[in-house]
Amino acid sequence: MTKLADILISAKTTLPWVLTSIGAPSWMISLLVPIRESGSLIPQWPLKHRIERYVKRQHVWRVGVLVQALAILGMVPAVAMLDAFYAGSAILILLVILSLGRALCSLTMKDMEGVLIEKGRRGKLVGIASGISGLLSLLSAGALILGKEQFEQVWLLFIVGFASILFIATLPLSLALNAEVKSESDRGGDSFLQTLKGDAALVHLIISRCLLLHSALIAPFFVSITTSQDDTFQLPYFIAASSLAAFLSSYVWGSWSDKSAVLTIRIASVICVVAGGVFYFCYQMGSLWLNVGLFFLLSVGYAGVRTARKTYLLDIANGDTRTQYVATANTVVGYVLLAFGGFYAVVYPMINEHIIALMTGFLILGLAQSYWLKKEK
Template structure:
């Protein structure tokens, strides 16, 4: 690349593989160093906000402390996960019709920030059922905004960051954000300050970070995209779903990704296993946050660099690692070791290492696999199918209720190994 050597460009050369153009045009090549760090900074802020506003841990604790019924607490994770994925099939055509799609991401981030600040208001003003209804509704709005960010981001990343740097920038952002969430986890575990005040302040900080990220991302130098008039939403959705028939590589990728969802769904069941074995569930809450953040901090950048070389191999390795960690949990439970102070954190740490590999591998693979004019559609179809799978994730809770959490974890382990085996059949999309 013919560029004057600025501080930004030297830093870019230091942290990323810049030997190849990565398929960018001349305008985007010149803008890439600055765009790389805009991506890294914006993503690190939104990923930190995700950790501070985590529905599995933080919002569940908040609703419990506000006396909300269990029904509303149980809706948090399904609303957050499925709400962020299912609408993408309908929003993708509209976003694909935009010349500059950074505005979709920036708008989605801003709405997430406002929803988080609304949660702070609800936590300070409401309690009981009213708090449950309001916070779940705000989480639904946040999830819809997140879906806009998700379906637009892969295409923006593909346009503004070269093919050999995409995993690096997302991995760098994950590692930076993890340091902040580790600090939050330590505060939770040490009990510094009033816990309710700490949690509400963390959610307020999350809202501010989403708003700042929106402002920063709006400065991204994004060239115009080729556009076409969007079709009627349902017709467009049906046409996009036809990719499952015409794109066998996408179909195989979705199968592998679907089998690997166990790495994301397993942590709450590990907490149940530890609690059943005699440890306090509340203690495991802090350990879960710490294990997740520490694993992301240590591994995300490494996984990202590996994904730029072969995202297929990252999916294989992380699937095997996730299956091994979950199988170890089953062994610990059956042998009576799960009640020890070190067993659950060890398993959680190993599982989160694998989970971050799955996230980096699937994200990079999807961007590099999809044709430049089909990235939004590939992303929407993949996320919609996974959203349906997550909606059905209540079946795993039924298995745990009837047969015990250990059998649910064993099922997740088998799924992870199967996901790795399926990923083995994928093509090497970084080979070109």
């Protein structure tokens, strides 16, 4: 359910369309993915030390879910009652709060998966969960497509409110979970730099992940550029493309990741590069279906990068060491995301659609860097 809620309130589809439709400044779109991702990543190092005190990590996870639900719920009156600039600003602030909840869930979910799911099945089960959420959100997108354009704000408020309800609904469903993680005191005292120096595989994973962040960063600009060419209600088509990509590809990516997460990262990266390159050279055709199709291809590649990266990190560490690695990697990536977000917020008004070419270049570098990742099995 949380995966479905993530898709419905996505910073790559729903929120860019929201900001564009209410007339918020264009620079806000450049900040959506960096705020959502870095806001959930940077706090993880200080949170790690507090979370390690709790043997039963599922309790911390539930707190994170509740924070996300309340933040999303706050977006409904912001969109309905505030003017463009203030509504956009409120959404960004609430996105920061939502990201803090995601930070708690991200740290604890890795531990819960590591305890409850045995090695060799993790990627497949992550893929199944993503596929199911993709199918459910595809049905939601279908309902939106059948709706009338004059009701688009009503549909928009429904999407946001429904995402909040989904987060809340996971709380009673999680009561049966029991993921106890024993503390490993010999690693508990490692500093941030010691953790980075202690494992070259972790360092290379962080570098690769920072470059491949552009598989997510580039997505809002697919939506924004397409929306600027046509004022019709296009959001459902992008949600459907993202959902269909998750539904069709997640299980395959999960199965491949169990066999070789590194190879899966490379294949998925190639798909993202192709999607970005073709969009850059063909967006001027003004074809909604071509742009949505390329967004689907990008979403397939992103799903592969994400699933393989998660599986790789689960497989190279255990217990508190895994928590330490997750916190270290996510903190570094969070700061890099903020830097990218600030950079793109400045350059986007100047280079406009050429930002697609720039981001595709970074994806190519990420693909090349993946050859420094050691094989996990």
